[in-house]
Structures are given as C-alpha cells and as structure tokens.
Amino acid sequence: MKRMLAFFVLVLATFSASAQPSSCTAEKSLQGRTDILHCEPWSSSTWWQASGYKDDGEKTNPSPASGPDQTSVQTNCFAGGPCLRVNCYAYNNGGCGGMLAHHWTIPGTQQEVYLRYYIRMASNWSPENYCGDPSCIPSGAIGENTTSGGKWPGLADVRTSADPSGQCGNGGAYSDGINCWSGRLRYRNCTGSGGADICTAGGGGETTRIGWYWYVPPASGANNQMFAAFDNRAWGTDMAGSGGTCASDRLNVGSTDSDSTSCGKGAAGLKNSTWYRVELRIKMNTPGVSDGIAEAWISEVSSDGLTDVSTQKYTKTNMRFREVGHDNLHVRTVWLDVHMGGEFNGPLTDSYIELARMVVATKRIGAFKASGSYVSQPFTLQVN
C-alpha cells in the first residue's frame, strides 16, 4: 500500500513539475503560471524535433516536421539570448516564397489562446523585395507586385488535401466555418492612395504594415485572404459588411481611418532592425453566432530587449470562426508560417526576419523577462 502511495505521489509530482514546459525556464515572469502551454526559445538547432512540430496543418495524421532548411538558430540576438533567423534567399540563390511553414499542435480543445513572439526585420527588409512575375527576372526591379506582401505566424485550425474535407483555410481554399479557419499575420508595404506613405504617422522609417490575414466564413472572397490591419488606416483593408464600422458587421475586419470605428488602432508600420513584441488572442465564437474575439498587441522593444509596453492594435468582438455543425473547430495549431507573397519566384535580394521567445498560453502572456520575480509568497485569505 505504501509503495502504491509513494508511486502515486511520484506520478503527481512528475505531473506538477511538467505542468509548465521546461523550455519556459528563462521566462521569469511566467514562473508559477499554470496556463502556459508552450515556450519556444529557439535555443536548440533541432528545435522543431524537440517540441513535436508538424510539417503542415493536416489534422488526421500529421507528419513530424522535417528540418526547416532556410532557418538557423542565432545566439545573443534577442535580450542576450537566442532567436531563429528565417532566411529569404534571392531567386538566384535558391530562394522561394515559403521559408517556414511548420505547425505546433496546441494540446486540448482550446477555445481561447494567446500567442506571443518577438520579430525583427533585417536592415534591408522590404515587402516589395520580391518578384511575382517571371517576366521581372532577371531584369526586374523592386516594386513588382508590391501590395501582396506575405505571411507571418498566427493561429489556425486548417485542413490539408490529406484530410477528408480536403484543403481548407489556406492557398485560396476558403473557410466555410465547418472545416477550417485561420488567422495568420500578413505584411505589406506602406504605400497608400496615390503612392502616399501612410506609415509616416508612426514616427518615420517604417517599411512594413502588418495585420491579420483571415480565412473565416463565409466561403467567399468577401472575408477570405483579406488584410485586417493593426492600424486605423483604411487603405488596403477589408470592410465587406454593412454599417461601415468594425462593430456593425462581422465582415468588417478592417479600418476606417478612425480609431473609434476601426478594428485596427493607431499608426501604421514597423521599422527594420527593430524588435517588436507581437501578442495575439483568439477566442472562438459560439457556433453560428458572431461573438468570437480577435485581439492583437504590438510594442516596439528597447535595444536590450528588456523594456517595452504593449499597445492594443486590433480588437474585434464580433468575429465568427465557425458555424453550427463544424468539425470540432477550435484553436488547434500555431501556424509558424513565414512566406513571401503567395506563390512566386523568390525575393530579388537575400534578406531575413528573426523570431524570438514564442509562448502559447490560455491567458494574457505579456513581456519576456529574463530576470526579476513576479509571484508573491503564498498567503491565506480569511473572510469573516
């Protein structure tokens, strides 16, 4: 009996110790939290094997991830620690559109997930640095297909051609609210109407706008593959519904040039050679009801990577990700996608982005802190 009890205690202790992944050790502000599902410090050269990443978003029988051949782990690049460099090789250097496309399957059937990561663009980064048309090679110039931009990591529950439903939630296979939805990030240039630079209100030097890249129902072009900017500038964003405001229609996912009526908030644009903290939130809707939530916070990080204050840059509380009768849609994967354009021939010149300190949780994650203490000693509450 004592042996059984000891075994039970050992199992319980093991479970408790594994409640937070060991990869979270460096995240001092997360210690003690029980809502942390995954930390990716990108400290191992075989990081994709250690945490069970998958090659794609297949639900039925996903294959373990093979090596991402356009990435490399960098040391001492973010807050004195590692990061993942995702190379964007030029078309004449073996480049292609997709640099990284792994998925990390989120355990459980999560209805609400937060995803945080840090991102930095190379000093020569440009959303216009690619060739979408074979005719621009080799004589093409920066500026071809400039509005298409590309994709960065987000959250999803997609299907591939290996699943019974077939491909859904990417590659032009629209979300029907039954078999898929996806919310990656999309980046694009800062060019607005008449060639105006609409990122200048951010302080100058911005090269890149970002926002959600939605595949959400209905299964039409009205609400799929659309740009939902993390800024209040209307140009290039999608307001396909009625009423003209973010709150008036679930299909209005974009901006209006006003904070009060836009889903996106504030000034546009990110600068090169600067770390930004990105935190995303998805809360699934009641099936068939537009009560889902999408939020995003962005902050510019100080040069030592240790101080920043997040700013809410997107909030929409009438999202619909799934319909009645859906195929157990939830927040199923982190889609670690880094992709230039749709499909094209490659960047014109070598460039890269870097990712650091990714965390997945069921509550607000906040900033990476390598030092400090954030939890009190235990206390007793006595209410008489």
Add this chain to the structure above:
Amino acid sequence: MSGNNNGDAPSCYIYKHTSAPIVPQTITFTAPGSRDMTQYVENYNASTMSLSIIGTLPGGVTFDGETLSASGAATASGLKLQVTPL
C-alpha cells in the same frame, strides 16, 4: 509611440518591475467586503501590468484584476498574487 535606434529607450518605456508582490501571510476582512490587492505591488500601473491570483478562490470570492471581493465568509490558503508585465 515614438522610438529610436540609438540604444536609448523611448519615453514610453515606463515600466520596470523587478520585485515580487509583497503580500501579508494572511489577508483578513469582513464580508461583504473587499481588499485592494494593488497596494502589495510596487509601482503598480494598470496600463503596464496585470494582476492575477494563482490558486483556487473559494465560492463567493472574486478577483477583478485589482480587488478581491467576498459576499460571504470564506477561507483559502496557498494563494499567490502574480504580476504580468504587459
């Protein structure tokens, strides 16, 4: 928010927190009543940090991110107050 690339922190970098909340071993009050938990956090700033309780609150006790409120008598032990830098 304005920024720069010369290594200096922009003016909006106002948050710096390195010490854990200091909470008494026992928090006592009478129901119906409440306790402001922000008093236990150095330089508390609602726009740059959020507070949460680690542990299970008893029935009738709620925490709204700043204040513990109770509608009736209750006891709980092993609770912790956590700061999340936003």
